[in-house]
Amino acid sequence: MVQGPVTVTVTGAAGQIGYALLFRIASGHLLGPDVPVKLRLLEITPALKAAEGTAMELADCAFPLLQSVDISDDPRVAFDGANVALLVGARPRTKGMERGDLLEANGGIFKPQGEAINAVAADDVKVLVVGNPANTNALIAQAHAPDVPAERFTAMTRLDHNRAISQLASKLEVPVTAIKKLTIWGNHSATQYPDLFHTEVNGKIAAEQVDEAWLKDTFIPTVAKRGAAIIEARGASSAASAANAAIDHVFTWVNGTAEGDWTSAAIPSDGSYGVPEGLISSFPVTAKDGKFSIVQGLEIDAFSRERIDASVAELGEERDAVRGLGLI
Ligand code: NAD
Numbered sequence: 001m002v003q004g005p006v007t008v009t010v011t012g013a014a015g016q017i018g019y020a021l022l023f024r025i026a027s028g029h030l031l032g033p034d035v036p037v038k039l040r041l042l043e044i045t046p047a048l049k050a051a052e053g054t055a056m057e058l059a060d061c062a063f064p065l066l067q068s069v070d071i072s073d074d075p076r077v078a079f080d081g082a083n084v085a086l087l088v089g090a091r092p093r094t095k096g097m098e099r100g101d102l103l104e105a106n107g108g109i110f111k112p113q114g115e116a117i118n119a120v121a122a123d124d125v126k127v128l129v130v131g132n133p134a135n136t137n138a139l140i141a142q143a144h145a146p147d148v149p150a151e152r153f154t155a156m157t158r159l160d161h162n163r164a165i166s167q168l169a170s171k172l173e174v175p176v177t178a179i180k181k182l183t184i185w186g187n188h189s190a191t192q193y194p195d196l197f198h199t200e201v202n203g204k205i206a207a208e209q210v211d212e213a214w215l216k217d218t219f220i221p222t223v224a225k226r227g228a229a230i231i232e233a234r235g236a237s238s239a240a241s242a243a244n245a246a247i248d249h250v251f252t253w254v255n256g257t258a259e260g261d262w263t264s265a266a267i268p269s270d271g272s273y274g275v276p277e278g279l280i281s282s283f284p285v286t287a288k289d290g291k292f293s294i295v296q297g298l299e300i301d302a303f304s305r306e307r308i309d310a311s312v313a314e315l316g317e318e319r320d321a322v323r324g325l326g327l328i
C-alpha cells in the first residue's frame, strides 16, 4: 500500500504524451485512487509557457488528489524529491526517420537528467523512460546515476504489450481480459519479439490457437511496426496510448502483478535468457513490493531464440554506439 503524497516528475510535460499523461496522474490512475500526488514538470525553456498552460488546466480540474504543480527548465529543480520519474521528453521520430538516428539527438538529454536524479531524487525513486530510443536512453540515464540502484531504471514496452494483447484478442474474438502471460522481448523497436508461446488465452497456449503463418507474417510485424503505422496514419507518434501504457507500467510496478499473470517491461538484465547483463531489455516480469522480477524457467524454442537474439543484438549495438559517443 503506497503512502502519499508521492512526488512525480514528468519530463517533456508540454508535449503530446505529457498532455495525455498529466491528467491521469493527477486523477489517481498512476498510483491508486487514494494516493495524493505532487507534480513536478520539466521542460526546455521555450516550452515553459505551454507547460504553464497545462498547469492552469490541471488547476481547473480541481483534482482532489493533486497537491501541487511545479514547473522548471532545470533538471536539478524538477527531479528534487522525485519518487517517480517519467522521462518522456525527447525528440519524437518523424516520418521516414529510423530510431537509430535518434541516438545522438536524444542521448545528450538523458545524461544530465541521470545526473540530476542521482543528486536530488528521493531514495526510493523509480524511473520509467518513454522517450525514444527508450531502452538505450534508460541505459544512459542509469550510467549517470551511480548512487541509485540500477534496477530502478526501466524503459517502456508496455505499449507493445498492450498492442499485442489487443491484436490477439481481436484475432481470437475474445475479450482482452482472457489473455494472460504475454511477453515482449528485447528492444522497443521493430526488432522486438512479441511471444505467444507462453501466452494463455482462456488457459490454453495462444500459439496453438493461431496458425503459424498469421503468427509469423501478420501478428509479429503488426505489433513490432505499430508505432510506425500510427506515425504514418496520424502524422505524429502515438500519444494517448503511450501515456496509458506509462500509467500501466508504473501502476503495476508499485501495486504488483495479479496472481497467475505477468507483464512486459524493459529492465536491466541479470543475464537471464542469455541477455547480456546490464542491457535494459524487455522481459516477462512480475512485480511485488515495488520490485520487478524476471519470470524464470520459460522454455525458449529455436523460433523464439532467433528473434530474441536479434533484438538483443540491436540493443548491444545501440549500447556500443552511445559508448562510442561518450554518453555512457
Ligand atoms: P512531443 O514532441 O510532443 O513532446 C516532447 C516534449 O519534450 C516537447 O514538449 C519538448 O519540448 C520536450 N523536451 C525536449 N527535450 C527536453 C528536455 N531535455 N527536457 C525536458 N523536456 C524536453 O513528443 P511526444 O509525442 O510527447 O513523444 C515523446 C517521446 O516519447 C518521443 O521520444 C517518442 O518517440 C516517445 N514515444 C515512446 C513510446 C514507447 O512506447 N516507448 C511510445 C510513443 C512515443
Ligand code: LMR
Pocket: 092, 093, 099, 132, 159, 226, 227, 228, 230, 237, 238, 242
Ligand atoms: C511507438 O511505439 O508508438 C513509438 O515508439 C513510435 C516512435 O518511434 O516514436
